Amino acid sequence: MDKLIITAAICGAEVTKAHNPAVPYTVDEIGREARLAYEAGASIIHLHVRTDDGTPTQCEARFAECIAEIKRLCPEAIIQPSTGGAVGMSNAERIQSVNLHPEMATLDCGTCNFGGDDIFVNTENTIKEFGKKMLELGVKPEVEVFDKGMIDTALRLNKQGFIASPMHFNFVMGVNGGIAATPRDFTFMRDSIPTDATFTVTGIGRAQFPMAVMGIISGGHVRVGFEDNIYLSKGVLAKSNGELVEKAVRLSHELGREIASPAEARRIIGL
Numbered sequence: 693m694d695k696l697i698i699t700a701a702i703c704g705a706e707v708t709k710a711h712n713p714a715v716p717y718t719v720d721e722i723g724r725e726a727r728l729a730y731e732a733g734a735s736i737i738h739l740h741v742r743t744d745d746g747t748p749t750q751c752e753a754r755f756a757e758c759i760a761e762i763k764r765l766c767p768e769a770i771i772q773p774s775t776g777g778a779v780g781m782s783n784a785e786r787i788q789s790v791n792l793h794p795e796m797a798t799l800d801c802g803t804c805n806f807g808g809d810d811i812f813v814n815t816e817n818t819i820k821e822f823g824k825k826m827l828e829l830g831v832k833p834e835v836e837v838f839d840k841g842m843i844d845t846a847l848r849l850n851k852q853g854f855i856a857s858p859m860h861f862n863f864v865m866g867v868n869g870g871i872a873a874t875p876r877d878f879t880f881m882r883d884s885i886p887t888d889a890t891f892t893v894t895g896i897g898r899a900q901f902p903m904a905v906m907g908i909i910s911g912g913h914v915r916v917g918f919e920d921n922i923y924l925s926k927g928v929l930a931k932s933n934g935e936l937v938e939k940a941v942r943l944s945h946e947l948g949r950e951i952a953s954p955a956e957a958r959r960i961i962g963l
């Protein structure tokens with residue numbers, strides 16, 4: 693089994709300092725949280741950015757500032773900006789992060805309810821447009837799927853040439869509107885991707901660490917971080933993304949799996 697790649701989703705677009713005061717907004721705070729996650733064992737930083745007041749933005753200049761700060765503090769880290777942004781953003785706003793030629797970026801492969809009245813819209817034409825741009829710029833997509841049908845869409849677009857093989861998936865499990873975070877559904881997702889594909893599993897909220905264990909024991913990879921969960925354990929807020937990564941590292945070591953360095957992660961994913 694390959695070593696475990698840990699992705700830290702340090703910020704997200706939805707969670708705020710009212711939920712957990714350690715959620716980063718400023719360039720300095722984003723740099724600090726990336727560094728704590730990286731030092732704890734994360735090799736990929738999944739990145740959303742905010743204005744200083746916490747408003748989510750996909751502004752290219754803001755991404756450039758945050759990426760420069762993360763590279764300064766975590767020189768080896770793989771930086772994976774979001775093209776999902778926040779619910780309601782236009783495609784033109786969302787795709788800006790890719791202009792910076794990151795090694796990877798997310799490619800959300802379908803539309804779903806996103807809690808309450810929110811709908812996270814990714815039409816087939818949007819996915820094709822984003823996928824084509826990533827191919828042109830040499831950016832590896834992290835194929836983000838919130839439900840099994842999104843895997844089928846990604847596979848179809850892979851056949852049509854909009855997404856290259858081998859694909860790297862992220863199964864996001866437990867969003868209100870997406871697939872549940874259960875071992876049965878995890879197995880269904882894992883068994884639905886090509887044999888040459890790699891995958892990460894992201895459990896939302898209290899499912900973060902149970903799903904991390906599924907990723908660890910199945911030969912997949914794991915995402916943790918404030919974007920998906922703000923608690924270290926029941927009722928205990930995590931003081932940093934570093935604490936969440938440390939917990940994933942502890943679980944992996946207990947289960948006998950070593951942690952990949954960024955260089956090893958690049959080899960495993962094919963960057």
Ligand code: KMH
Pocket residue numbers: 704705706774775776777778779798799800806812836
């Ligand atoms: N904030 C969500 C609506 C991504 O990063 O590509 C979408 C999201 C996915 O976080």
Ligand code: ZN
Pocket residue numbers: 701704705738740774776919
């Ligand atoms: Zn995200």
